[in-house]
Amino acid sequence: MPLRQLLVLPGDGIGPDVTAQALRTLDWLNAHMDLSISYDIADLGGAALDAHGVPVTDDTMDRARRAHAVLVGAVGGPAYDAVPFDLRPEQGLLRLRAEFDLYANVRPAICFDALVDQSTLKPEIVRGLDIVIVRELTSGLYYGEPRGIFESETGRKVGLNTQRYTSEEIERVARFAFELARNRRGRVCSMEKANVMEAGALWRAEVEALHRKEFADIELTHMYADNGAMQLVRDPKQFDVIVTDNMFGDILSDEAAMLTGSLGMLPSASIGKRDANGKWFGLFEPVHGSAPDIAGQGMANPIACILSLAMALRYAFREDRAAETVERAVQTALARGHRTRDLMRDGTARAATTIEITDAILKALEEEFQAA
Secondary structure, rough: OOEEEEEEEEEEHHHHHHHHHHHHHHHHHHHHHOOOOEEEOOOOHHHHHHHOOOOOOOHHHHHHHOEEEEEEEEEHHHHHHOOOOOOOOOHHHHHHHHHHOOEEEEEEOOHHHHHHOOOOOHHHHEEEEEEEEEEOOOHHHHHHEEEEEEEEOOOOEEEEEEOOOHHHHHHHHHHHHHHHHHHHOEEEEEOOOOOOHHHHHHHHHOOOHHOOOOOOOOOEEEEEEHHHHHHHOOOOOOOEEEEEEHHHHHHHHHHHHHHOOOOOHHHEEEEEEEOOOOOEEEEEEOOOOOHHHHHOOOOOHHHHOOOOHHHHHHHOOOOHHHHHHHHHHHHHHHHHOOOOOOOOOOOOOOOOOOHHHHHHHHHHHHHHHHHH
């Protein structure tokens, strides 16, 4: 099998800590499952700013164009708060999203059985939770023009952002959500504010039109995004796939993340074009931030990054068996009681280190491989 390329951008804070463990996992998979996936490492975010004066270099962008997928650790941190806006670490991530047109952000929210008690909600509310939020990522309020801070007629300032969507932008992210639902439980809930926003009304109309035309086999419902936020807390298991715009998706996916008990558990994918073989180019990253206060101390939870690797295997490399094997190994390690600090309620027990919990996942992989 010819080599396929993964570009790894560890970034800042705990990013290098967790990506190192994802690469240990990939090394195991290459050795035992003959995936033939090579990887290259480059700077992003604050690390790139410190080394090169920009949050992502043109050379790194060229490497990303040659890769089949990109795995990111984390970017940013308080050390860069005073940096000019156009040089902030997050701008490197935004450039990657924009230039590769990564229009669909996919965030699964799965509550592992071993972590039911970690959620702040009652166990019966979150036990068995398995939902996905598909967020439109390259348009809407965060990208619309005009935008900026201006002086008004009164001499005071006005902050302006524009919520803007085209039919094409709505249709493509809705199509992704419908196709995803076909491989799950066959339900899509579209969330917007069609009652007070013209962009929301267009969103609903375009989703309905696509549903009638191509996806009548999928159950489609609509919900105002504020009600959706409430329903995610009241009864999250009523949902299968949620599709929504950029800003609402930003908010709702973070809310859904905490249903599972820890941000350190949640992967994500930002998906762009699909090739003739059905493989999606994407940027895969854990949902958690850079947590610079614990960077390099062996305390970070690498599971979200390892699960992000599993998403890359599924979407970008079409290695479903390998992805499922990794996900089962994570469940096994958790079921055996292995916990990093963020997953522990009992402060008297000893937390596993970043390396130790990866060791437990690799042990579970080895056991499954030997048993096969």
